[in-house]
Amino acid sequence: MKNLKLLSLVAILAIASMVLAACPAPAAEPAAPQVVTQIVEVVKEVEKTVEVVVESTVEVVKEVTTEDYSTPHPVLSDLKVRQALAYCLDRSALIASVYPYVEDGAVLEMDSFLPKTHWAYKGPYADMPMYDPEKGNALLDEAGWTLAEGATVRQNADGEVLAVKFTTTTAQFRQTWSAVAQQNLAACGIQMLTNYTPASWWFGDTTGLTRRDFELGAFAWVGQADPSGRTLYACDQVPVPSNNWEGQNYMGWCNEAASAAIVKANNTLIRDERIAAYDTVQKEFAKDVVSIPVFQRAEAEAWSANLEGVRSDATEYATANLQEWKLLDGGDTIVIGMTQEPDSMWSLVSSMAAQRLVVIPAKGHIASQYSYDFQPVLQDGLSTIESGLATNDTVEVKAGDTVYSVNGEPVALEAGVKVFDVDGNEVEFTGSEAIKMPQLKVTYKMQDYTWSDGTAGSVADMELGFNIDCDKESGAVEFITCDAIADKAFATDAKEVTVTYVPGYQAPTYYLYPFSLYPSHQVLADGRNLAEVPASEWATLPEIAETPLSFGPYVITEWVKGQSITMAKNEFYAGDVATPNVIFVFVADTNQAVAQLLNGDVDYLDDSTLGAGAEVQTVIDAAKSTGNVKYEISASSTWEHIDINLFTK
């Protein structure tokens, strides 16, 4: 009983301390004078308190001379050291360590932030140091880091050793190649201190990478059909405390020429101009060596020799042409294995690859993105200026007008606001003088389509798409496009909408229909019409999240949780469908997935399921020994790199 009382007391104390820690008071208490770490918060209601706080901050402010990550890193801010790091990395050895089955590792090597097959890549970029340890050693000597006789690590004149902390996730894949990198750097006299952290910390929304808590940091970016890159390389995208850590320029790289070029590349509609701007950024990127592109990931997919029609592509999901797949033995059911199960069939709230693999054929596709570019599918042609469906007129804007600022957000024009004028120059509004700006007006058209319940598609579907996708309660992550719309006009007699964007909005992919199509006619099981349901409820609707109507080649007929999703041919689909039934089965484990492929239980494993680990070798061996399976190994759009933090806390 005594123990029980003691236990209870301890428990109560623990709970009380946790609760107290979790519930800070809404208003700050007056702070006592302290040094450096002084907390200052203005209390508006209590004048007297404010005075006390201000008095106490005088001492403190003297101590705060710079904000976090504005002090150049003592070692990594030196270009020679960064170049040496890149020279000392043997990318081919790194690739061989993780992809032993890739015969020509050179195709995966990168010297830029874009893959060599991307339309915006104009390399090679010779300034990006490639493996040459002699050059690396020479640069380190020049930088004052010398290797004493018999020593293994370089030191500077002050006797400090050349050691850099390398942070990445605990993923075996990264541990493997970083172990080789560690040996490479050690050979140049650089001590690489590895710090393998849980992905939950490294990619946490308030920890690790997003707080720039690293010196060398390895992770991957997923390449896109549109190279984008503004949030990664512009000067105003460096996350620091004063901007609430917004931005993805984790290196802290601010090269004026590169920054202006990346902003321009994302603010012009003419591809040639974009290519030139990206070329500038890539050249500066190579010169400054603020991030070392290591390699494109390899990705492997495998399928039964009985299956044909698979079209592998780096930027488009394999099932984008599922309607063309067929079984050579005349079978009527294709089985696709996946290690991940989709979360929801509502694409607005999901970004899973597994979800896209299912939903593209099972709901329909407005545009595809093969070969790092876009192609219309249901959209009636891309709405480019050249096609006559878009205009980019010059308008005069004055104070109070909503415009798109250089920061990439719609704002009311007032003195001090910076915008790009019609010539692409950055100008600051004086408060009185009108500015000429480009204004984009685009008409998006859809081809005729029929929903899987037999109802013809209508412009109301487009309108519902806009209403839901732009509703802040929908659960979407961001609303950049929605916020940039100044006006929209839906046609009454055609499936088309004309969208007028706010002056200055020059999205490079303006020609793609930016919203979803939803069946506005659909009556739900509870009797309500879909169009009447608030956006906040949509994620909870089985008719949206589990068995949506389709305008694509297939429609979902059954979803057995944890097991499979069954799709049947959409009888109202206008095109041809080679195989009437497709079943996605969820197998959780890659070994299991491969076993099922070899056993003939599944016909196809996509790259997100097969991955690029040891299981690929099993598939290769089976393909060679039995001929029952085929495989494709290609360069992924995802690329590994080492970011170099130019600043320290």
Add this chain to the structure above:
Amino acid sequence: MTNYLIRRIIQMIFVIFLAALFTYYLFTVSPGGPLAGIQQQQRRITREDMARLRAQYEMDFYWPYRFSRWLIGLPNGPITIGGKEIFSNVAVGCYLARDEQTVEQNGQLVKIPKGCDQYVYLADIPELHPAIKSSKGILRGDFGLSTVVRPGRPVFGEMMTRLPATLELMLLSTFLSFLFGIPIGIYSAIKQYSRFDYTFTTVSFIGSAMPTFFFGLMLILVFSVLPNLLQDSLPWLPKLPPGSRVAVRPYEVASWLPRVTPGTGLDRFLHILMPLGVLTFFSMATWSRFVRSSMLEVMRQDYVRTARAKGLVEKTVVIKHALRNALIPFVTIAVLTIPGFFSGAIITETVFAWPGMGRLYFDALNRSDWPIALAFIFVTALLTVVATLLGDILYTVVDPRIKYT
């Protein structure tokens, strides 16, 4: 006994509450969460976007309030007494959080600490967290909505889709492990140091020591992958389906057998064989060791010697006098398998693509779907304390010497 039960039930409530509280707290303080990785795509996410997303996961509440909402569905708005709202302006969370900032003020740099620019007050809850998206509380039977694994869909429904598969696997494996494990344990004890005893002791050690994922992969290799690779030369060699609960299209097991139709009894039987084998082997090894040691202890007791001295036949001595007493600790511990009927076998289910609760939990943990993970832990904790109580009660039933006061 009544007093004992009342005392135990009060203790159980206390234990479950503490388990729920600390689990919830651990989830709260652990790094990551449902928004981890959101910056892994190239896109611009503003502070307001983050605030909205955090609110979707109820991360705008201070965790004790979030815990309370998860447990009992409160607070869900200002308290209304006699038509008058009270405590409307009590802050229960922070909607627009502010990280530590360094800003220029009066020409000098000042550090502004972490804080909140927009609090969540009780009055804000109905608008920020409408009832349709809020749980009534797990104690009121509402497990809430999944956030990541099946966003917006009820956790309870999701669990119910997985429970049958887990029950099927776990009940069968427990039954089979008892069926084989108990007799083996008894026989090993009776024939201590015999060849049989040594053999099964070795097998038991292997069963206990070998990780289930390794054993599972071995079975897949031996009974599925290898026979498949040998199909051209040995078409008569049967091959088992490597995983899943049922097939989705007809398949062949061996050239001399008819094709198996999906969903039939034979199909289900072939699919459950390997996961069942792994779990049964593992549990059987444990139970046989337990029964063996229990029997050995009993066989040395005076009353067994007395029974033999009376001239009873060995069979009667073993079954009537030794076994019944040896099973007393066994029965009380066997009930502790009850939570496993709900929670499943995480690794085995994952290796064999068995669509059960264990896999759901694994998925929920991996993807930070706290409502599913917490519901799983809560129900498992509940079943564990109930099973413990049941074990203690059973002890009095099977052993008349034990009395609780």
